[in-house]
Amino acid sequence: MKKENITIYDIAKEANVSPATVSRVLTGNAKVRPQTMRKIVDVIEKYNFRPNSLARSLLHKQSKTIGFILPDINHPFFSTLVQKSEAFALELGYTTFLCNTMNNSENESKYLQSLVEKQVDGIIYLGGRINDTDTDQEYAEEMKKVMERVPVVFVNGQMSGVDAHIVRTDEESGVEMLVELLVNLNHKKIGFLGGLEGISSTDVKKNTFVNVMENKGLGVNKGWVLDAGFSIESGEEVAAKFLSLKERPTAVICANDLVAIGVIKVLTKFGLKVPDDVSVVGFDDIYLAKHFPPGITTISQNYDQLGQTAIKVLVDLINEKEAKKETVIPTSLVLRDSCKIFSEK
Amino acid sequence: MKKENITIYDIAKEANVSPATVSRVLTGNAKVRPQTMRKIVDVIEKYNFRPNSLARSLLHKQSKTIGFILPDINHPFFSTLVQKSEAFALELGYTTFLCNTMNNSENESKYLQSLVEKQVDGIIYLGGRINDTDTDQEYAEEMKKVMERVPVVFVNGQMSGVDAHIVRTDEESGVEMLVELLVNLNHKKIGFLGGLEGISSTDVKKNTFVNVMENKGLGVNKGWVLDAGFSIESGEEVAAKFLSLKERPTAVICANDLVAIGVIKVLTKFGLKVPDDVSVVGFDDIYLAKHFPPGITTISQNYDQLGQTAIKVLVDLINEKEAKKETVIPTSLVLRDSCKIFSEK
DNA sequence: CTGTTAGCGCATTCAG
DNA sequence: CTGAATGCGCTAACAG
Numbered sequence: 001m002k003k004e005n006i007t008i009y010d011i012a013k014e015a016n017v018s019p020a021t022v023s024r025v026l027t028g029n030a031k032v033r034p035q036t037m038r039k040i041v042d043v044i045e046k047y048n049f050r051p052n053s054l055a056r057s058l059l060h061k062q063s064k065t066i067g068f069i070l071p072d073i074n075h076p077f078f079s080t081l082v083q084k085s086e087a088f089a090l091e092l093g094y095t096t097f098l099c100n101t102m103n104n105s106e107n108e109s110k111y112l113q114s115l116v117e118k119q120v121d122g123i124i125y126l127g128g129r130i131n132d133t134d135t136d137q138e139y140a141e142e143m144k145k146v147m148e149r150v151p152v153v154f155v156n157g158q159m160s161g162v163d164a165h166i167v168r169t170d171e172e173s174g175v176e177m178l179v180e181l182l183v184n185l186n187h188k189k190i191g192f193l194g195g196l197e198g199i200s201s202t203d204v205k206k207n208t209f210v211n212v213m214e215n216k217g218l219g220v221n222k223g224w225v226l227d228a229g230f231s232i233e234s235g236e237e238v239a240a241k242f243l244s245l246k247e248r249p250t251a252v253i254c255a256n257d258l259v260a261i262g263v264i265k266v267l268t269k270f271g272l273k274v275p276d277d278v279s280v281v282g283f284d285d286i287y288l289a290k291h292f293p294p295g296i297t298t299i300s301q302n303y304d305q306l307g308q309t310a311i312k313v314l315v316d317l318i319n320e321k322e323a324k325k326e327t328v329i330p331t332s333l334v335l336r337d338s339c340k341i342f343s344e345k
Numbered sequence: 346m347k348k349e350n351i352t353i354y355d356i357a358k359e360a361n362v363s364p365a366t367v368s369r370v371l372t373g374n375a376k377v378r379p380q381t382m383r384k385i386v387d388v389i390e391k392y393n394f395r396p397n398s399l400a401r402s403l404l405h406k407q408s409k410t411i412g413f414i415l416p417d418i419n420h421p422f423f424s425t426l427v428q429k430s431e432a433f434a435l436e437l438g439y440t441t442f443l444c445n446t447m448n449n450s451e452n453e454s455k456y457l458q459s460l461v462e463k464q465v466d467g468i469i470y471l472g473g474r475i476n477d478t479d480t481d482q483e484y485a486e487e488m489k490k491v492m493e494r495v496p497v498v499f500v501n502g503q504m505s506g507v508d509a510h511i512v513r514t515d516e517e518s519g520v521e522m523l524v525e526l527l528v529n530l531n532h533k534k535i536g537f538l539g540g541l542e543g544i545s546s547t548d549v550k551k552n553t554f555v556n557v558m559e560n561k562g563l564g565v566n567k568g569w570v571l572d573a574g575f576s577i578e579s580g581e582e583v584a585a586k587f588l589s590l591k592e593r594p595t596a597v598i599c600a601n602d603l604v605a606i607g608v609i610k611v612l613t614k615f616g617l618k619v620p621d622d623v624s625v626v627g628f629d630d631i632y633l634a635k636h637f638p639p640g641i642t643t644i645s646q647n648y649d650q651l652g653q654t655a656i657k658v659l660v661d662l663i664n665e666k667e668a669k670k671e672t673v674i675p676t677s678l679v680l681r682d683s684c685k686i687f688s689e690k
Numbered sequence: 691c692t693g694t695t696a697g698c699g700c701a702t703t704c705a706g
Numbered sequence: 707c708t709g710a711a712t713g714c715g716c717t718a719a720c721a722g
Contacts, residue, residue: 005406007699018709023701033707048490053462054403055699058714061350063399073428074632079419086445095459098443100431114440117398145393232636265636287419291577291610293638352715363693368717378691400715403698 006049015043026051057119066314067097067115069108070126075230076286077256077301078126081155085124085307092315094121101128105139112146122314123152125164130157133200137161151317155310156201165317166326167310171201171283174299174331175208178253178281181297181333183216186342187251187279191224193238193263195255202227202255205283209253224249228259235262243270250278250342257282257289260296264338279339295336302329351394360388371396402464411659412442412460414453415471420575421631422601422646423471426500430469430652437660439466446473450484457491467659468497470509475502478545482506496662500655501546510662511671512655516546516628519644519676520553523598523626526642526678528561531687532596532624536569538583538608540600547572547600550628554598569594573604580607588615595623595687602627602634605641609683624684640681647674 008022024030057063070078099111108128129139140161154166195202213220228238254260260282285300306329316323353367369375402408415423444456474484485506499511540547558565573583599605605627609619630645651674661668
């Protein structure tokens with residue numbers, strides 16, 4: 001059995017007051033005679049009493065809790081974003097439930113249910129199914145049902161048929177900046193490595209890449225656009241394919257920094273120097289980007305702003321205020337040493 | 346206002362049964378006529394009803410929730426450990442509350458209170474004050490008060506005066522292995538870089554290091570033991586000090602892999618090759634250790650076992666079973682390419 | 691197999 | 707300023 005819980009009744013009895021009065025000093029919602037107050041506070045401290053927030057939430061029908069759904073807490077992009085968002089939520093008086101789905105769709109459903117049952121006041125969806133370019137309609141239905149009960153904000157994602165509030169990074173302009181940079185550095189043969197087809201962030205980036213290149217009158221060789229995934233290992237894998245290319249690009253844009261790291265690692269291992277032989281750029285500006293030699297030129301996600309805005313929108317929804325349906329967060333270019341001007345040898 | 350919640354009463358009314366019967370199908374704790382069952386299930390699905398776990402927890406006096414306290418979710422050591430622990434907790438039917446204190450002692454107190462108020466069934470303490478070699482007695486008192494209400498397990502930490510259950514990595518033998526390795530590689534001048542004095546993991550490692558060295562008849566130069574911290578930046582900082590040494594060790598053991606990364610980065614930048622000029626080893630075997638060139642030789646923390654054991658002990662405590670007071674988890678040596686045999690030039 | 695009742699711990703009426 | 711009573715949503719105990 002559990003140790004017997006102390007309740008406001010116990011406190012009340014010992015302080016010779018009514019439970020209501022104890023409650024009043026706990027919440028500070030009504031005036032209590034200083035004398036009475038002191039007596040009660042003493043007893044509370046004596047027993048080290050803490051009010052049961054479950055009971056409180058049950059009564060108020062709000063838990064002051066926000067749930068986060070994310071695919072992988074180990075990925076620096078998510079851990080950073082979570083950290084920023086969480087800190088801000090805390091300032092606003094919300095605690096958070098982190099649901100790390102480990103890229104598993106079943107977990108995602110379970111957690112979604114669990115958050116509803118736990119009566120969270122709102123949900124921040126950082127990743128998972130909302131990243132699929134083509135929405136599975138079953139998931140969409142599930143999502144809609146959740147949204148009937150709990151406000152939800154999607155970060156860097158969407159679901160077709162689901163009318164959710166969205167906060168997203170301006171990935172298009174990020175990729176544009178990268179292409180501009182490389183082209184200005186005289187690169188004409190540019191590839192795009194990593195990511196996964198069908199995942200929206202990848203598709204958006206790839207499409208933007210192709211469009212911008214064409215606008216500049218530079219073709220894109222299909223063989224230079226290679227999928228793989230989002231991890232360092234994916235980068236290694238795709239770099240191997242890159243190496244086996246008959247004609248190689250002189251510069252590559254990677255789907256994210258981890259991929260860039262994997263790519264650089266393998267190229268280096270096989271004797272290609274970055275940036276001397278190949279220029280490599282990434283995306284996200286995770287903390288490793290500046291540390292991994294030679295230092296990766298990348299696009300910085302505005303983690304603070306992204307996280308804060310998401311929370312802000314969600315809290316507005318919770319309080320039934322109006323909130324912008326879609327907010328786009330700008331990115332910025334971070335120059336480091338993984339790319340340089342191209343010159344024929 | 347909140348949207349009106351649907352309750353088992355609503356379901357009961359619509360299905361022409363009593364709330365108790367609805368509850369029975371929800372919990373599956375008692376037999377219900379298939380016919381009745383179907384009727385109820387239909388209504389539940391029609392309204393997409395989910396039971397309120399707050400109410401349930403209030404009644405049962407257990408929330409099936411475990412709280413985690415950790416200093417920095419961005420640190421791969423913690424994010425990996427959390428991931429493993431969480432997955433196992435989930436298997437056991439527990440969901441988790443992650444409390445990322447951001448290395449802030451005030452947050453630690455707040456979260457501790459919050460977890461008690463949220464009626465978590467147990468707390469896993471992954472880091473923070475339990476890492477101080479000298480325990481602040483105020484913190485110890487606070488801890489004890491928490492432990493009167495909720496079972497707690499310390500992972501890789503302790504508090505003097507607090508009689509907690511502990512699960513910890515065998516850091517001593519880990520360091521021993523590293524020293525053995527380096528000595529076998531003919532290194533005689535070995536340094537220890539990073540960590541912070543007063544943090545137990547650092548102190549344990551440093552002491553072990555000094556002892557083992559002395560046992561081998563190899564002295565340790567005080568100037569070769571340099572504090573800094575636990576991040577890549579700390580490694581960079583301490584590497585700068587290393588470079589300014591009159592006489593340098595030929596090999597260094599770093600407090601953890603991030604420090605090793607920082608050290609390698611700076612040494613490389615200043616023209617010293619790792620491992621040709623200096624051998625560098627780390628600790629933890631974070632996923633980066635294998636990716637950061639040249640690949641860092643390190644001690645692997647047994648994340649799975651560490652996390653699972655912690656959860657197992659905690660769950661035993663929750664269920665008021667006996668549990669081993671202290672469990673030591675073995676480590677293993679992971680050989681990569683950041684150290685090599687020493688030979689005079 | 692099913693219904694009735696009571697209470698988990700708290701905060702909020704409404705009286706006094 | 708304080709106390710008594712009520713109900714948040716659920717399930718366990720007890721009848722039937």
